[in-house]
Amino acid sequence: MRSRTPGAAYIVAALIGAVSASVLAVGAETVSFVEPYANVDNTAGWSVGDATVNLGVTQFSILGGVGLAQGERAGSPATISQRGTRGLGVWGGSDSDEIDAQSGNQERITLAFDHVVRVNWVEIRSLFIEPGQVIDDTEYGRIEFSKAGIVVHTEDLAGAESPGALGSVTASFSTPVSADQIEFFVPTGQPWSAGSEFAVAQIDVTLFQPVTVDIKPGSDPNSINLGENGVLPVAVLGSADFDVLEIDAETVALGGVAVTTRGPAKAPKLACSYEDANGDGYTDLAAFFSVQELVAIGALTESTTELNLTGNLTDGLPISGMDFVRPVPPQ
Numbered sequence: 386m387r388s389r390t391p392g393a394a395y396i397v398a399a400l401i402g403a404v405s406a407s408v409l410a411v412g413a414e415t416v417s418f419v420e421p422y423a424n425v426d427n428t429a430g431w432s433v434g435d436a437t438v439n440l441g442v443t444q445f446s447i448l449g450g451v452g453l454a455q456g457e458r459a460g461s462p463a464t465i466s467q468r469g470t471r472g473l474g475v476w477g478g479s480d481s482d483e484i485d486a487q488s489g490n491q492e493r494i495t496l497a498f499d500h501v502v503r504v505n506w507v508e509i510r511s512l513f514i515e516p517g518q519v520i521d522d523t524e525y526g527r528i529e530f531s532k533a534g535i536v537v538h539t540e541d542l543a544g545a546e547s548p549g550a551l552g553s554v555t556a557s558f559s560t561p562v563s564a565d566q567i568e569f570f571v572p573t574g575q576p577w578s579a580g581s582e583f584a585v586a587q588i589d590v591t592l593f594q595p596v597t598v599d600i601k602p603g604s605d606p607n608s609i610n611l612g613e614n615g616v617l618p619v620a621v622l623g624s625a626d627f628d629v630l631e632i633d634a635e636t637v638a639l640g641g642v643a644v645t646t647r648g649p650a651k652a653p654k655l656a657c658s659y660e661d662a663n664g665d666g667y668t669d670l671a672a673f674f675s676v677q678e679l680v681a682i683g684a685l686t687e688s689t690t691e692l693n694l695t696g697n698l699t700d701g702l703p704i705s706g707m708d709f710v711r712p713v714p715p716q
């Protein structure tokens with residue numbers, strides 16, 4: 386077996402159909418809206434140090450286009466502000482450098498992703514202990530995580546530090562939250578709404594699960610006769626850290642070709658099974674693909690050197706892995 390985990394340039398291309406030059410590390414990614422900035426696609430004109438700037442836009446892209454940061458006030462797009470020591474806010478309102486909800490005009494920063502990601506932790510700043518609040522001296526803020534438009538997790542965060550300090554509050558999750566949207570706001574109609582304002586500092590997300598793929602298990606090199614009318618067996622290997630039962634087999638594809646089917650035409654079943662393909666004691670997903678389907682769409686030609694396997698886990702997080710192949714011309 387020769388396999389390796391994919392570079393993120395590949396996964397970005399596979400997920401959004403774009404050829405991207407972005408280079409993202411595999412695994413968890415921190416997006417930072419405070420200095421030093423990270424995984425923001427364009428920081429031209431951004432704050433230096435403690436200065437507050439009006440970014441002059443209502444949205445911008447992050448993570449090589451996988452995510453979009455959006456500003457909103459009272460349900461309409463609003464210009465985003467940014468401060469090097471605090472992060473994102475919505476320009477205007479009671480505090481131009483933060484998200485607030487004065488006069489019922491609720492401001493909101495939304496981070497929307499084009500697929501489900503796992504959110505590992507979130508940091509917001511400027512939730513201070515501030516004398517003179519309505520119910521007590523604490524500032525509050527809410528974070529809502531949603532998937533396909535349904536809220537799946539809510540975090541209410543309260544102030545922890547005195548004005549003048551950083552006022553940083555981090556929410557981390559023992560089980561990361563699977564979501565495709567994160568919304569930051571101060572809920573209206575709460576006794577503590579007035580005077581509560583905060584900024585979005587950083588998030589840490591996992592964009593996809595790298596998987597180890599073995600094309601033609603037990604064989605290397607992975608020679609494939611381009612005239613072959615049969616199927617190509619491919620194993621996605623399980624491990625102590627990865628249970629292949631988490632994979633939604635319906636979504637698995639190799640080179641863009643879905644798992645082939647078998648059985649009666651009226652009741653076809655996916656050609657896959659769970660077995661220990663490499664004998665290491667961990668269950669693997671064995672899936673079968675039609676060689677001629679791979680040839681027909683041009684995924685497998687005489688010059689192909691590797692094939693990519695994609696799919697989703699049952700929670701929607703994408704998987705990605707690849708293995709090398711050695712095509713043999715039809716004989």
Ligand SMILES: [Ca+2]
Pocket residue numbers: 474475476477478479480481482483484485492
């Ligand atoms: Ca504001």
Ligand SMILES: [Ca+2]
Pocket residue numbers: 483510511512513524581582583
């Ligand atoms: Ca504040």
Ligand SMILES: [Ca+2]
Pocket residue numbers: 386387599600601602603604605606607
């Ligand atoms: Ca092999």
Ligand SMILES: [Ca+2]
Pocket residue numbers: 622623660661662663664665666667668669
């Ligand atoms: Ca195994």
